[in-house]
Amino acid sequence: AQSVSQHNHHVILSEAASLELGCNYSYGGTVNLFWYVQYPGQHLQLLLKYFSGDPLVKGIKGFEAEFIKSKFSLNLRKPSVQWSDTAEYFCAVNAPGNNDMRFGAGTRLTVKP
Amino acid sequence: DTEVTQTPKHLVMGMTNKKSLKCEQHMGHRAMYWYKQKAKKPPELMFVYSYEKLSINESVPSRFSPECPNSSLLNLHLHALQPEDSALYLCASSKVAGGSYVSSYNEQFFGPGTRLTVL
Numbered sequence: 001a002q003s004v005s006q007h008n009h010h011v012i013l014s015e016a017a018s019l020e021l022g023c024n025y026s027y028g029g030t031v032n033l034f035w036y037v038q039y040p041g042q043h044l045q046l047l048l049k050y051f052s053g054d055p056l057v058k059g060i061k062g063f064e065a066e067f068i069k070s071k072f073s074l075n076l077r078k079p080s081v082q083w084s085d086t087a088e089y090f091c092a093v094n095a096p097g098n099n100d101m102r103f104g105a106g107t108r109l110t111v112k113p
Numbered sequence: 114d115t116e117v118t119q120t121p122k123h124l125v126m127g128m129t130n131k132k133s134l135k136c137e138q139h140m141g142h143r144a145m146y147w148y149k150q151k152a153k154k155p156p157e158l159m160f161v162y163s164y165e166k167l168s169i170n171e172s173v174p175s176r177f178s179p180e181c182p183n184s185s186l187l188n189l190h191l192h193a194l195q196p197e198d199s200a201l202y203l204c205a206s207s208k209v210a211g212g213s214y215v216s217s218y219n220e221q222f223f224g225p226g227t228r229l230t231v232l
Contacts, residue, residue, distance in 0.1 A: 032219070034220065036223075042225070043203070043223050043224060043225040043226060044156070044203070044205075044223040045223075046220060046222075049220055088153075090155055090156075094219065099144050099146075099161050099163060099168065099169065099207070099209065099219060100158065100161065100169060101146075101158065101221060102158070103155035103156050103157075104155060105154070105155055106153070106154070106155050108153070
């Protein structure tokens, strides 16, 4: 079965700093990878997804990610964070043809104004 | 309409009560999901319905009973819950992976959740 790990549990940044959150997956075949964000008191929203093709993925709200197959990773990036980016970020994986999605433990991002 | 709705938003129940959580979507999705999310933890998959049939049950205790009466609705019936069952219960929907509507990436759309407290 597929699994995903996020190594950063809590990241604290100042506004305008650059962000990179790590996500590594474990699965023997092709995977679909997702980054979701959960703002305080709100529901999960999809930031971006990767299935195949261009390893550089653009998401919403200025987020992007790079898929590195050799490292089994899809790291989330943002060049300049804002206070409003304070949230919990979850990486998730499922296999094509499989409805079973697994989430990483999440990374809590705190952006100081 | 890309919205998944859930009712109620909050629910407080005793250990002897019977209650139900409801979820609805009108995106034509034929896969629907229940997740449980404890504070500061990731969502944990509980059940998956595909074409209104239960396809995945992640060894969830029988005090949780899912039901999918039609392609737009998903219920979670609760009975004799324990205080440790207190959590945010999330519903999600997606196209069916590998089904008639084959989707390369079956992105899941989440509802806002029901905050459940068991006293």
